Amino acid sequence: KYKDNCLDKTIKQILNIHDSNITFPKDAVSKEKVHDRMATVFTGRLSYPSPRCECCGYDSVIHHGYKDSWIQLLPYQEVSTYLHLYKQRFYCKQCHHTFSAKTYYVAENCYLSQALKFAIAVDLKKKISMKDIAQRYLVSAKTVERVLDSFFEEPRLKPNYLPKHLLIDEFKGTKDCQGAMCFILSDADTGKIFDI
Incomplete structure (x- = not known):
């Protein structure tokens, strides 16, 4: 052509x-x-x-x-x-x-184009559900989850080490959790999440 x-x-x-x-x-x-x-x-x-x-x-x-x-x-x-x-x-x-x-x-x-992946990654930093992001960009929620996995690294847990100052907070978990409540452990000095 x-x-x-x-x-x-x-x-x-x-x-x-x-x-x-x-x-x-x-x-x-x-x-x-x-x-x-x-x-x-x-x-x-x-x-x-x-x-x-x-x-x-x-x-x-x-x-x-x-x-x-x-x-x-x-x-x-x-x-x-x-x-x-x-x-x-x-x-x-x-x-x-x-x-x-x-x-x-x-x-x-x-x-997926790189621009679409970057746009999804930017929205993942905001307080928006994965389902809403998926609807906004006309992709599946699983695709949004895959973009999350490819862009953001999970914190590496050190089971043999506990921070000097530990913060523990309780919050309502999601439907797929075994119990109704979950808790989060974080380092009080750095603010980094230690475990959920």
Whole structure:
């Protein structure tokens, strides 16, 4: 499809894409039904000259077609937005290994854009439930939980060590707790949570 440089530049500015290897054709924007819901779909292509093989290191790599992937973006005006990205496939004639082109815009083997993950992570720092965050970004609550696990590290517990000054507080637990009440242990000097 014919590439329109003006449209390509505009779409990249709208989606905040700085990767010059991603290009958009003339008819890049459409409305489609995705997962039984109308969505705005941007169709693009990720391609660059053949790199060295990531498996054996030889430069006997050739272009080997395209693999399409659906990347979920930040919703725009409460409408799901996707990037239908055709990623260049590569084939190594030396070791017969195949691999896809990569971009900073989305992690490998992931369907969420980095911008969407960062937005979810920022909202996780606020006093908002995971369910509300999931509804806001049109993802599942489990996806929000996975983003939480990938961005935030759990405090490492030291069972052989207790802080010099210990704070203990009781609070009402969630429905999945065995008892109605839970308690939290924290270090009084640093304020860091020790255990829940």
